[in-house]
Amino acid sequence: MDFTIVTPNLNYGRFLAQSLASVASQQGVELEHLVMDGGSEDDSAAIAAGFSHHIWCQENDRGMSHAINKGFDRALGDWVMWLNADDRLRPGSLAAILPFLRQCEADIVYGDWNIIGEGGDFIRTVKSPAWSKFVHIHHHCYVASTAAFYRRQSVIAADHRIDEEFRYVMDGEFYARLDVAGKTFLHVPVTIADFRMHGNNTSQRHLGPRSDMHAILASERQHNESRAIRRAYGITLFNDPYLNGLIDGLLWIAARGWKQILKLISRLSGT
Secondary structure (H helix, E strand, O other): OOEEEEEEEOOOHHHHHHHHHHHHOOOOOOEEEEEEEOOOOOOHHHHHOOOOOEEEEEOOOOOHHHHHHHHHHHOOOOEEEEOOOOOEEOOOHHHHHHHHHHHOOOOEEEEEEEEEOOOOOEEEEEOOOOOOHHHHHHOOOOOOHHHEEEEHHHHHOOOOOOOOOOOOOHHHHHHHHHHHOOOOEEEEEEEEEEEEOOOOOOOOOOOOOOOOHHHHHHHHHHHHHHHHHHHHHOOOOOOOHHHHHHHHHHHHHHHHHHHHHHHHHHHHHOO
16 A cells, blocks of 8 residues: 555544545545544534545544544555645645655655645645755744655654644654654655645644733743754753753754755755
8 A cells, every 4th residue: 555644633624525535536546544533523524424435533532643643553554644634635646756755765755735725725835945954943844744754664663653742843843853763854846735724723823922821821832842842852052941042043043044045956956
């Protein structure tokens, strides 16, 4: 089997049909689609019942990271990815990337993706540069989980899993840890998926100025996860968190500049 696609879902029925249809329409590949539902109380189950290609697993979980891990545990495909219930694969994207996957030796292969609005309207295409741990940790996570594939033999079967303590940047921590473990990354110039922006995305819902204390605490937790990644896997010069914060700002500027250089190299080389 070529692919296992894991879709975590909780009350995202309004988007689920498009996500399921985008997988069901893929041709020229062998795949399994595991929908890990955390106990939705909306119409998700009824919507999923209209599609026959997937395996529906509905049970309580400890959150999105746990749902993804449960899917990873069951995966049988040579390459494993997770596709959020509000996102969708591009037509023919799996067949387009499969030749790259069969020829490469990388452990993680990622492509480009589109950003779409809540109603599915196209906004822009995001083209990723080659992998850089420095940019990933000190600027931002630029490998979209919805456009990344993990080699089952060397990643999933080797018991690498999402850290379930992370609620927002679980993919960022996952990729940094895989890099430290010696796993290799490869970018391919294929647009894999549509990432939907609708205001309630896990990584976006707490951004922006807030006056409500609970919202501020939630936002700070999101930022603290990114800081924890920098402390664990990046450059840390001091014990004082405020001094590290100053250095983080300088490293952010440097990493952003290096990312622009990588993007220029990618454009010139056509990758």
